[in-house]
Structure formats: structure tokens, C-alpha cells
Amino acid sequence: xxxxxxxxxxxxxxxxxxxxxxxxxxxxxxxxxxxxxxxxxxxxxxxxxxxxxxxxxxxxxxxxxxxxxxxxxxxxxxxxxxxxxxxxxxxxxxxxxxxxxxxxxxxxxxxxxxxxxxxxxxxxxxxxxxxxxxxxxxxxxxxxxxxxxxxxxxxxxxxxxxxxx
Amino acid sequence: xxxxxxxxxxxxxxxxxxxxxxxxxxxxxxxxxxxxxxxxxxxxxxxxxxxxxxxxxxxxxxxxxxxxxxxxxxxxxxxxxxxxxx
Numbered sequence: 001x002x003x004x005x006x007x008x009x010x011x012x013x014x015x016x017x018x019x020x021x022x023x024x025x026x027x028x029x030x031x032x033x034x035x036x037x038x039x040x041x042x043x044x045x046x047x048x049x050x051x052x053x054x055x056x057x058x059x060x061x062x063x064x065x066x067x068x069x070x071x072x073x074x075x076x077x078x079x080x081x082x083x084x085x086x087x088x089x090x091x092x093x094x095x096x097x098x099x100x101x102x103x104x105x106x107x108x109x110x111x112x113x114x115x116x117x118x119x120x121x122x123x124x125x126x127x128x129x130x131x132x133x134x135x136x137x138x139x140x141x142x143x144x145x146x147x148x149x150x151x152x153x154x155x156x157x158x159x160x161x162x163x164x165x
Numbered sequence: 166x167x168x169x170x171x172x173x174x175x176x177x178x179x180x181x182x183x184x185x186x187x188x189x190x191x192x193x194x195x196x197x198x199x200x201x202x203x204x205x206x207x208x209x210x211x212x213x214x215x216x217x218x219x220x221x222x223x224x225x226x227x228x229x230x231x232x233x234x235x236x237x238x239x240x241x242x243x244x245x246x247x248x249x250x251x
Contacts, residue, residue, distance in 0.1 A: 010225035012218050022222075024229045028236040032243070036235045045235050049227035139221045 017132040020139065022125040030116035031091040033123055037112065038094070043069065056080075063088055067096065083110075098127070100141070106134035166202055 010024045026033050036042045040057040048054045048071045055078070056070040068082035080101040086109070087095035094112040111126045129135040169184070170177045184204060187193035194205045 010222055010229050012222040012225065014218065020221075022225055024225070026229075026233065026236055028240055032236055032239045033232075035239065036232055042235050042239075046228060046231035049224055049231060051224065051227070139218060141221070 014135070014139075015126075018129050018135050020127040020129070020135060022127075024123050026121045026123060027119075028121060029119055030114040030121045033121045034091045034094075034114050037114075047071070048073075061085060061088065083107075100138075103134075103137060106130060106137060108134075108138070166204075169204065 010022055013021045013023075015021050036046065038059055038061055040059050043057040043059070044054040047057070047069055052071050052073040054069060055072045056068065058066070058068045060066050063085055065085045066082065067085065068080065070078055070080045072078050082099055082101065083097040085094070085096050087093065092114055094114075096110050096112070098108045098110050100106065106129060108130075109128045111124075111128075113122075113124045113126075115122050115124075127135075127138065129138060166177070166180070170180050173180055175183075184193060184195075188195060190210075192207055192210050194207060196203050196205075
């Protein structure tokens with residue numbers, strides 16, 4: 001048993017051919033993690049990670065309500081995700097659908113579980129994709145995104161170099 | 166084998182079946198030591214899968230690092246409010 005003093009890293013596993021499981025522990029109570037996950041102005045601050053900036057975060061937090069996030073990636077292009085809330089247990093559980101607008105056929109069903117213990121919260125995100133190909137495409141999107149950013153960065157460097165000459 | 170059965174929490178025939186498949190594809194090695202069979206994992210073969218998932222995992226880690234910052238602020242706000250949320 002490893003006791004962590006600060007928050008850890010995300011752990012991604014692939015339980016079945018059509019699933020992705022993401023786990024991460026947070027040094028905060030469940031209701032705050034839930035709040036950061038469901039409040040548009042807070043989502044805007046973290047959801048893009050180091051990939052860019054969130055330009056739109058719409059949340060209609062009720063069963064059947066829609067959500068949509070748009071991120072302006074570092075390279076300048078925009079990527080959008082949207083879906084619907086299927087199940088809502090405040091501070092504990094959130095089941096949503098999720099579509100990456102670049103691959104609209106691969107709709108995922110995503111179950112978020114916020115489980116609090118001693119003031120810390122373990123967040124598990126279980127994504128269920130329609131097929132193994134869709135699941136693999138999601139994993140690959142991380143790689144392509146990273147590649148895209150590297151290429152964009154390379155381009156910026158090249159442009160700045162060419163301006164100097 | 167007994168150790169594995171205990172650790173995985175599955176019935177022994179099921180564990181044997183899984184081990185046989187893993188041995189066939191080379192992910193698990195086995196050697197006899199007296200009356201015991203010692204199994205080992207061939208991590209090298211798992212590396213391509215690990216590498217494949219790593220970039221995706223990293224993007225989530227970056228996302229959650231920023232979420233940590235938001236959470237710290239929410240916790241402070243809560244303390245300033247004298248324990249009330251918002």
C-alpha cells in the first residue's frame with residue numbers, strides 16, 4: 001500500500017476490448033471534485049490540460065440535458081466534444097454519453113465515479129466504446145494530438161527561424 | 166501457482182487456463198522448481214502496449230494536474246466561508 005502525500009498520476013487501463021478505465025486520486029472531498037467537473041467556469045480552467053484553451057463549456061446538468069466543450073488547441077484548430085447526461089447522483093456518480101465531433105460515429109458511454117475516503121477522492125472514469133476500433137481510435141487520439149502539437153511547435157520554430165534570415 | 170490463485174482471487178482451473186494462453190503468446194514464462202512451478206512475466210513484450218497507452222495517459226495527467234490547482238482554490242474558498250460551500 002503506497003501512501004501518497006500529494007495527488008498522484010492518472011492510471012489508464014484497458015479492462016476489455018471496448019473499454020478504457022482512467023483512475024486518479026485527488027486531495028479534496030468528493031463534492032469539490034464533482035463541482036470542478038460540472039461547473040462551466042471551472043471546467044474551462046482544467047479540461048484542456050496542456051493541449052490548449054477551453055473556449056466553450058456548456059453544461060445542462062439534468063438527465064437528458066446536453067453538454068458541449070470546445071477547445072482551441074495549441075496549433076489553432078478547434079476540437080469539440082458533446083454528449084448527454086444519462087444518470088446524475090450529485091457528488092457521487094455521473095453517466096454521460098460523449099462524442100468527439102471529429103469522429104461522430106464513435107459515441108462513448110462514460111461512467112464517472114467519485115468515491116471519497118478520509119477527505120480524499122478517487123475518481124474513476126470508465127469509457128465504453130461501440131467497438132474495439134473506436135476504443136483504439138480514442139487511445140490513438142492522444143498520440144495524434146501529441147504529434148500534432150509537436151508538429152505545430154516545430155512549425156513555429158521554423159517560422160521564427162525563417163524570419164530571422 | 167497457489168500464490169497466483171490467492172492473489173488473483175479466481176478459481177485455480179481458471180487461473181491455469183489464463184496462464185496457458187499467456188504462455189502460448191510468450192508473455193509468461195514457467196520453470197519447474199522441485200514440486201513448484203515458478204511463473205515469470207516477460208515485461209518486454211508488454212512494452213509496446215504500455216507505450217501505446219502512455220501518451221493518452223499523459224494527456225489525462227496534465228488535465229488532472231490543472232484540476233488539482235482548481236481544487237486547492239475551492240478548498241481555500243470553503244475555509245474562508247467558515248466551512249460553507251459557496
